[in-house]
Amino acid sequence: MPATNRKGIRLLLVDDEPHILEFLELGLMNEGFEIYTAADGESALAQYRENQPHIVILDVMMPGMNGFEVCDAIKRSGNQVAVIMLTAKDEVEDRVKGLTLGADDYLVKPFSFSELLARIGARLRNQFPNLLSEVAYGPFRIDDRRKELIYRDNVLELSPTEYELLTYIVMNNGVVLSKSLILDKVWGYDFGGEENIVEVYIRSLRDKLGDKEHRLIRTLRGAGYRLDLP
Template identity: 60%
Template sequence: MTSLLEKQINILVVDDEESIVEFIKMGLEAEGFTVHTAFDGNEAISLARELNPHIVILDIMLPGINGYEVCSEIKRSIKTSIIMLTARDDIDDRVKGLNLGADDYMVKPFSFKELLARINARLRNSFPDLTNIISVGDFNIDDGAHEISFHGNHLELTPTEYNLLKYLLINNGLVLSKSTILEKVWGFDFSGEVNIVEVYIRYLRDKIGDKEHNIIRTVRGVGYKVVI
């Protein structure tokens, strides 16, 4: 399990279905998070401004003010990461939410394990100061020293290898496409071949002894994911 809780992390859960709110609240509190809840848009905006949560889990279909409006208003007011929930797997809904400032998107029904992975990914990306060293399974990322250790042993990594491994680790459990990896690790202006990702994945597997590809897994036709 990833350890991020050296400082208290506040999460606001917004949904008009009490059963969903309680399900998420119980699971997150068991993981050590402080969880606040709201059941409509106005209450969500008010609590977000008061509590300044690190993460907002926000349903789209809310009474009164819908989730899109809530997302836009919260993003104008505070720095937070918003994960939107919806019962409809519609690309237009997803694009609209992301354009309004949402950081991630999940379709109901969802697994708590995936939700937790997405929360941790958002925390690592948006609030790296929550901890000096991020632990992901048997990996320790010391971003200040630009070093990663595995089973307590320092890995000799080039800057690109470090950035790639860190990006894979902080998104532990999530499938990442080659194009996404290229954009995040090599940058928008990279003009080389896409297969550079495959080459560097091979380098990393060699350095961590992942001969069976049990840690850095290939998702055929999509990309890669780390499973710790």
């Protein structure tokens, strides 16, 4: 679990399922975030206007005003805000619609709490870097303002792409990451090269980490890579 100063980072949770809302509220409060909740679209917009959250975690399927309508209204407000949409449907149409309306990320239920934390961390790094101090994950420390990644108190000499790749892997500690997913997140959707480029960069990172036996960045044949922090 990353350690960082999250005081003053405001999150709005919107879901009509009480047990999900309570689970997320308790978990994210324990992580140090300032949490607001809403169980429907109208209440969500009222909370949004009153509290000006940095990140809105927004369920798609709600009675009355659905998540797409709420996302559209929030993004039209003109304020700087990140929206992570939650849905029980793994359908391309829903994902495209949400992203078209300005959603910044997308999670399909059921999802792990650690994955949600990673997505929140990514949005903060990308859209609110001034809110974050140095973030620690086990023996790793990430200072995104300086674009430095420290491992066991040593600053790693990394190219810009190596920095983005290792940061992405570290922030998704314990999650299996396929080559195609890594390409999308690090190189971008319009990358026209071969998936083997990921292997080349992983090999370079292992060399720089002294991970000769692949105990830190593990290869799962046919699935991808997983970081196992000690």
